[in-house]
Amino acid sequence: MPAHPLKTLIEAADRAITAEDFDSLMDFYAEDATLVVKPGLEARGKEQIRRAFVAIAEHFNHSMLVRQGAMQVIEGAGTALVIMHTLLDTLDRDGVASTLERRVTYVFRHEPSGAWRCVIDNSYGTDLLDG
Amino acid sequence: MPAHPLKTLIEAADRAITAEDFDSLMDFYAEDATLVVKPGLEARGKEQIRRAFVAIAEHFNHSMLVRQGAMQVIEGAGTALVIMHTLLDTLDRDGVASTLERRVTYVFRHEPSGAWRCVIDNSYGTDLLDG
Numbered sequence: 459m460p461a462h463p464l465k466t467l468i469e470a471a472d473r474a475i476t477a478e479d480f481d482s483l484m485d486f487y488a489e490d491a492t493l494v495v496k497p498g499l500e501a502r503g504k505e506q507i508r509r510a511f512v513a514i515a516e517h518f519n520h521s522m523l524v525r526q527g528a529m530q531v532i533e534g535a536g537t538a539l540v541i542m543h544t545l546l547d548t549l550d551r552d553g554v555a556s557t558l559e560r561r562v563t564y565v566f567r568h569e570p571s572g573a574w575r576c577v578i579d580n581s582y583g584t585d586l587l588d589g
Numbered sequence: 590m591p592a593h594p595l596k597t598l599i600e601a602a603d604r605a606i607t608a609e610d611f612d613s614l615m616d617f618y619a620e621d622a623t624l625v626v627k628p629g630l631e632a633r634g635k636e637q638i639r640r641a642f643v644a645i646a647e648h649f650n651h652s653m654l655v656r657q658g659a660m661q662v663i664e665g666a667g668t669a670l671v672i673m674h675t676l677l678d679t680l681d682r683d684g685v686a687s688t689l690e691r692r693v694t695y696v697f698r699h700e701p702s703g704a705w706r707c708v709i710d711n712s713y714g715t716d717l718l719d720g
Contacts, residue, residue: 492665530717534623535708539696541715561715565670577666584672584692584714586661
């Protein structure tokens with residue numbers, strides 16, 4: 459079975475994060491998308507989202523490597539809910555490596571052009587309820 | 590702060606489930622919505638979703654009582670991701686009570702009419718990855 463097109467898309471977005479290519483990264487988002495930066499803090503719209511990613515890259519000492527694990531896609535009414543295991547490898551200022559493991563939830567919208575655009579990016583999944 | 594309109598809406602849907610009022614329940618769904626019936630099994634469109642709820646009510650011996658816990662709503666691009674603690678009280682055939690606790694994920698779409706409609710109903714949240 460071929461991979462879901464969203465798997466390929468998210469892999470490309472993750473490569474853009476690792477490369478800190480935020481211009482390319484913004485192509486994956488709808489104009490008025492929302493990113494959960496951390497529990498209780500949301501970035502709304504491409505300009506805020508771009509700035510949040512610049513800050514996140516800084517926070518992780520420009521060492522982010524995003525890897526995908528298992529993925530489930532549920533499609534309904536031109537929308538897709540993606541539930542995915544994500545591993546985030548980083549280095550601290552002393553070069554010590556660590557890996558954050560998350561169960562992320564993304565919402566994508568199928569545009570009339572056929573493209574999928576991310577409308578809600580919540581890396582914290584249901585852990586948001588613990589905040 | 591007034592409750593998010595989706596909180597009120599989901600409470601009404603939960604009452605319809607408890608009352609087994611599946612006609613009213615269908616008003617909460619978009620025409621081409623998807624319900625995750627159980628991991629690996631999806632119902633698509635109102636007719637399939639209605640039949641799934643009839644089967645679920647039967648499975649739980651017509652004893653379902655749905656209660657809400659903590660809730661987070663993330664809105665982006667006319668869409669909302671709802672992450673919520675849900676408690677499901679049921680009785681088995683011998684009248685023995687049990688409670689299922691879930692972290693659910695719902696996707697709603699804001700219609701031009703102003704109404705919110707559920708487009709993806711996934712009661713299993715990120716636990717889908719364990720399937």
